[in-house]
Amino acid sequence: MSDETNREILENNTAVTAADGSYDASQIQVLEGLEAVRKRPGMYIGSTSASGLHHLVYEIVDNAIDEALAGFCDEVSVIIEADGTITVVDNGRGIPIDTQEQTGTSALEVVFTVLHAGGKFGGGGYKVSGGLHGVGASVVNALSEWLNVRVHRDGKIHEMRFSRGDIIQKITVVGDTDKSGTEVTFKPDNEIFDDCTFSYETLRTRMREQAFLNGGLRITVRDERDGHSAEDTMYYEGGIREFVSYINRNKTPLHENVIYLSEARETSTAEIALQYCGDVYNEFLLSFANNINTPDGGMHETGFKAALTRVLNDYGKKTNLLKGDDKLSGEDCREGVTAIISVRLMEAQFEGQTKSKLGNSEMRTFVDNLISDKLATFLEENPAVARAILDKALTASRAREAARKARENIRRKNALEGMSLPGKLADCNEGNPALTEIYIVEGDSAGGSAKGGRDSRFQAILPLWGKMLNVEKARADKVYGNEKLTPVITALGAGIGEDFDESKLRYHKVIIMADADVDGSHIRTLLLTFFFRFMRPLIEGGYVYAAQPPLFKLTRGKNIRWVLDDTELETALEEMRGEDGKGKVDITRNKGLGEMDAHELWDTTMNPETRTLKRIELTDALQADEVFTVLMGEKVEPRKEYIEKYAKYAINLDM
Ligand code: 28F
16 A cells, blocks of 8 residues: 555545445554555564565465365465466365455455454464464565455355555456365565565475475475476375474484374364484474474473473383483483474464564473373383383483593593693694694504604694594593593693683694595594584684695606695606606505605605695585584485495595
């Protein structure tokens, strides 16, 4: 509704009139309401950026999903039309078009012109879904250059058209139909949105989530823009059970079937789906209220966590799995769990800065009671599953306890006689860490020539032996006590995890020197993953480097030359062949550090004047971590995929 139209109406008092010709408060409310939306769109859809644009679609889809929740619709389609506009269709009853006596308007008109219309607030009572907290279709209408709605109902197709909230065509029968449902097409207003381009991927991802949350509802997303054509249909009979299975698809579940608990009450429902996995140590919890994701949690999550901890502890005590004063903490009970909590309620209160925390306290007791009753029963009826879950929680608890003790005794040791440096460490003379560097070398032979070649004034050598602990599978307690990693921790002197103290670092260059073969790449990946997971500031601070030993050895008679990589190979060859270019030069690939004597190692790889060091960025370590997780994780499938995908760039496997 444009401003002058409003002013004109208000001044001349001619009006948007109701059937009986009166001009009443409700019309003014409509005008002011939609005008307010256009003045401050961010108040209603969060922003006018891409996320606000896509919220327009979610609002309309939300109304269709309400119709599904009411039990009258089982298919929704979202189409990005060839011209970039959006159409949403449902096969529900169709919005009522009969005119209400007292207001002279139809429910159809109300839904698209009155703010907070459509039973989301008070009245209708059947809408419990959320959209952007129920601002309804009228906001979409106000922010659309045009919007058409077609209702298939009672054998006729009834159409109404709007522009920026103004009615430009009252309800008109435009055809016959043997179907029922509602179809809305709209073009976002480019006076409001700087970019009106919809993202298929964004819509598909959100619709997949909605299909999981509304089991049995078939949602189709289609892109008809030229060059984009795509179509996906999402349908999950099992609802949030299948959501959990989808999230766990690359993991190893502890128990075959997803645990599903639900309860329906007068004006609210709660559903929980959960499944533990043996090969993960973190918790994955997603919660929703009225189909809206609540990343900041709130009362439903609080109820879930409290009840889960209580039920597992009670079961542990009753079955004697928990001895004496053993007590599982909340995080012990949630280690390895994937859980989806979905609640629906009438007057959902969303709190916090980003309105993503559920405030209704009655939902805490509702979910708590649901879990306390039904999970306890499930455990009684499924002792094998219960046992597996308890064992996982118990292990987590003991590991946490061991980590605490290990941390304690490292602190005590530090406090008492300071860390005894590892026997294998060949330390340097310089005391100022800013001037010193430590080479972590794979294997004793390389370690030997590194010790021989180094400048002991400022270079320390720490030879590592054998394969590093597979930290992907280890919790903190294993790392603290591990005899292969402890030398690294004590040599660096800065501790690990939350104890890491950069000011205690004994060297400001930590150089990983490993062979350029797969073994070397393995030890480098393991070390980077260890640093990434337990000494992240070391990487963030730019202290970590990878030595770059020469890849090629050129030999002509007595003359030997080491070449860093293939970029320098050509020039080095020409120089060695001499002026006539006839000299025979042998090229061999450097098999490993052990091939070089101490002098060569110094000259090519350790001498600050002539060496090349690669500083490790966080991305390198992150990639190492991902490579590590895939290559070292339990699942064979992702590893196979990764190797197939990267095999042709063998070098990438070498990080
Ligand atoms: C593509 C978007 O908006 N679908 C909708 C309905 C159905 C009814 C309804 C909607 C009741 C009084 C507010 C039909 N028959 N899809 C949609 N489908 N709204 S929105 O009623 C409107 C509310 O005013 C409906 C009987 N009861 C309700």
